[in-house]
Amino acid sequence: MTVLDNRALNRATLARQLLLERADLPVVDAVAHLCGLQAQEPQEPFIGLWSRLTAFDPAVLSDLLTRRSVVRTHLMRRTVHLVTADDVLAWRARHDAMLRQRVLGVYRDELKEVDLEELASDARELMSDGEPRTAAEIVRALAERWPGLGPRPLGEMVVAGLVPMAQAPPRGLWRTKGGVRNVALSSWLGRPVDPPASDGADPVGQALVRRYLAAYGPAATADLRAWSGLAGLPGAVAAVRDRLVRFRDERGRELLDLPDAPRPDPDTPAPVRFLPAFDNAILGYQDRGRIIDDAHRGLSVAGERVVLVDGRVAATWTVTGDVVTVEPLRALSRADRAAVADQGREVAAFLSDGDSDRVRVAASPR
Numbered sequence: 408m409t410v411l412d413n414r415a416l417n418r419a420t421l422a423r424q425l426l427l428e429r430a431d432l433p434v435v436d437a438v439a440h441l442c443g444l445q446a447q448e449p450q451e452p453f454i455g456l457w458s459r460l461t462a463f464d465p466a467v468l469s470d471l472l473t474r475r476s477v478v479r480t481h482l483m484r485r486t487v488h489l490v491t492a493d494d495v496l497a498w499r500a501r502h503d504a505m506l507r508q509r510v511l512g513v514y515r516d517e518l519k520e521v522d523l524e525e526l527a528s529d530a531r532e533l534m535s536d537g538e539p540r541t542a543a544e545i546v547r548a549l550a551e552r553w554p555g556l557g558p559r560p561l562g563e564m565v566v567a568g569l570v571p572m573a574q575a576p577p578r579g580l581w582r583t584k585g586g587v588r589n590v591a592l593s594s595w596l597g598r599p600v601d602p603p604a605s606d607g608a609d610p611v612g613q614a615l616v617r618r619y620l621a622a623y624g625p626a627a628t629a630d631l632r633a634w635s636g637l638a639g640l641p642g643a644v645a646a647v648r649d650r651l652v653r654f655r656d657e658r659g660r661e662l663l664d665l666p667d668a669p670r671p672d673p674d675t676p677a678p679v680r681f682l683p684a685f686d687n688a689i690l691g692y693q694d695r696g697r698i699i700d701d702a703h704r705g706l707s708v709a710g711e712r713v714v715l716v717d718g719r720v721a722a723t724w725t726v727t728g729d730v731v732t733v734e735p736l737r738a739l740s741r742a743d744r745a746a747v748a749d750q751g752r753e754v755a756a757f758l759s760d761g762d763s764d765r766v767r768v769a770a771s772p773r
Contacts (some may be wrong), residue, residue: 443490451683537594538739612643
């Protein structure tokens, strides 16, 4: 079986993630291809898409949110993702059990005496009017019916576990501040969530396997599990395995992939890219060695924005006022520093609507 080293996997990841070269895609198609973007920080998806698309206009993404073509919702790993309306309706039921279990993992003692189906029924009735509500408003409305349940476990179980919700705008719009107001997905989108297959098959799981590999492959089943948060995909993998190709990584893990998906030459040049916080190009794997060194792995879950140089995490970046500041994590060549500065100026211009192109690249660590 062919062994793919980290550099080969890196170039494949960059190609699938639209980071090897910017794609000329409609925004909604890019969100679909990427299987959504992690979005608990509301402005980060705009940076993620700017780094991936030619001539990205943030107003287009805001318009897609207000027109309900894309939504913000709890999904993979119980984190907030920006996904297309079609995908959330197709995928949500497949994530239901995982979402409940992840809330229970935090509040098991507080929820151990709670009939979750009864709570779900009460919450669905409350949200059936289609009115957006904050978590506090939901808790207040349900508190009389569930007086012994604390506000945090009650709110989190309803919002993230029991009732499929969207976060209504202005939350998530470009340069717009707004608290989280939850609205039932079925009301917001005018369509119910797709029910699970009645025959015990798992067509949604099989589609998720293929979609994940298209955006993240080649990858191991452990990577798929880490991205989705779903434990029950072995059957889906088995069902599509004969339509996949197999490789091994340097650790000996089996990697699966779509036969015709791009796997560029490992020597393909990779441009500098500025990534947002919590970008799935890093978080979408159990083994992140293809894109980030073990010494810096903690950055991927700490909310640090990072810079890719030659396809790997080589710096962090912040914005203060109108200045983009880059802090290298390793020594950068003169050419790499120049390329980082050039891309930093473009980021600064994007974030300031062209009012600033100021960038500072700090000295490399000794």
